[in-house]
Amino acid sequence: MATVCAAPDAAHMPELDERAAVRRLHDRFGFGPRPGDLDRGFAATLDRLLTPAPVATPALTLDPPVLARGDKQAKKDANQRRAVEEKALTSWWLARMVATDTATERLTWFWHGHFATSEQKVRSPWHMLAQNEAFRRLGLDGFPALARAMVVDPALLLWLDGNDNRAGSPNENLAREYLELFTLGIGHYTEQDVREAARVLTGWTVRRDQAEAQFVAKRHDDQPKTVLGIIGYFTVQSFVDAVLARPESARFVVGRLWFRLVSATPPAADTVDRLVSAHAKDIRSVLRAIAAEPAFRDPATTLVKQPVEWALGLMRALGVRWDSLDDKAVKQLGNGLRGMGQLPFRPPSVGGWAAGGAWLTTAAGVARVKVAQLLAAKADLKSVTGADSVRELLSVDAWSDRTRDALSRVDKPEHLATVAACAPEYVVSR
Structure with missing residues (x-):
């Protein structure tokens, strides 16, 4: 877990210089x-980061899942199609995350970890795309709508057993x-x-071939409930x-936003x-307020980059475009992210992914080197001649003596870029 020094008096708090603070904005609110x-x-x-993002890539179109019942070959075909999708x-x-230059995709990524939902159980890329x-x-607007x-x-209903939640037998x-x-x-x-809230949510079900959840009245508990001290027909x-x-x-x-974007140490009251x-x-205003806090410019406020953040940030720094990756390279990158323990649409649990030092394992380190080698081989590195030039390319403030x-x-x-990308000064957002 990333650590932060105890917050000193704001008047005496050291601050990042302007250039380092801008780099931190890109690290925390972007990729x-x-x-x-x-x-x-x-x-x-x-x-610029808080400006709504234009569509950076063509929209992806997926079809509703094929409902295959009884026929083994039909089920096999459906599973193969789902894996491809x-x-x-x-x-x-x-x-999209590599290409987008605003906070939109970073907040989409944040909410994916907050309302963590895995395709492994949902088994419907169509519904995962809709989420x-x-x-x-909705991610930068007011939280209530989201x-x-x-x-x-x-x-989310498929992930958290909403179809099993019915009157008389609520699933919590x-x-x-x-x-x-x-x-x-x-x-x-x-x-x-929890028990009363489960009763409130009875009746909401999902068909895999329908885009929206349906309310089925006969499955709903229509009696009064008491939730958070309020009695009513919710x-x-x-x-x-x-x-x-x-x-x-x-x-x-706001505490969760702070934890993921600023520091594992909770903010002051x-x-x-x-x-x-x-x-x-709205959430956009929260991000602006976060950026205005003295702690946001505190050099001691560090976060270990999650694997997706690290890999995509490296692509951006090296100027590697997604469309420059062939199918083999895309597969290798996916294997590398899986080896580091983080693949989009596959969080390990409803609690989302780990934070901080959990990413700094030996196995993850090996996978990180392989990804760095892959991306360095795709980059134009004519400007890289030594430690200082690769530091500037990766926007690292300074190297340690080690x-x-x-x-x-x-x-x-290529070797300079690989070693630099795996150095603590780049793996950790400082």
Whole structure:
């Protein structure tokens, strides 16, 4: 887990210089800078990152799943089609993340980890794409709209057993995770709230060949419920409104944004108050408020890059375009991400992916070297002649003596880029 020094008095807090602060904006609100990005000022960079993104790549079109029942060959064919579509979906999104120069895709990535949903169980790239597009469409706007959409999102319902939730036999999985992981956090609800919330959510079902969840009245418990101290005939939307009305909800959401984008150390109480005030407007305002906090410019506020963030940031720094990768290279990159423990649309659990030092394992290190070698071989490295030139290319503030010594022992540009990309100064967003 990445660590941060105890917050000093703001008046005496050291700050990153302007160029380093701009680099941090790109690391935290995007997928890393491209060459030339650090020449813009902090305010202009923040404005650009928070501008709604244009469509960077053609939209992906997937068909509804084929419902194959009984016929073994039909089921085999359906599974093969699903595997092909999942690979296409993953490549499509990775390409968008590399290409997009605003915070839109980074927030889409954040919400994918927050409302973590895995294709391994959903078994419908079609529904996973629809969820992904909802994150992109709503992710920078107000949280309530996203929270309302996700409670009846088909992929999330399939992932959290919504089809098993019916009157007389409620399944608590979605209700529990919605309160604990998505909106309130541990300690701000009771087990009775979970049971009653599960009753509220009865009746919402998903057909794999339909785009939206359906409300089936005969499966719904239509009796009064008591949720978070409120007694009433809840609809799914009035339930969400009751949850989000709790003061703990906004504090929980801004805390999760801080944890993933700034530091594993929780923000100070007055910082939380400012972020909650911004949260009342929209998520874009929260990001702007985060960037204005002194802790955001604190050199000690570091985060270990997640594998997807690291790999895509390296592609951007090296100028490697997605369309320059052939099928073999795309497969190798996917294998590398899997080897590092992170592949889009495959979070390990509803809790999402790990953070911090969990990514710094020996096995992940080996996979990281292979990916760095792959991307370095695809890059134009004529400008790389030594430690300083590769540092500038990767937008690293400075090398430690140990890293500089390691770089001095290699001379080929591809080897320099590989070693530099795997150095702590690049693997960790400083």
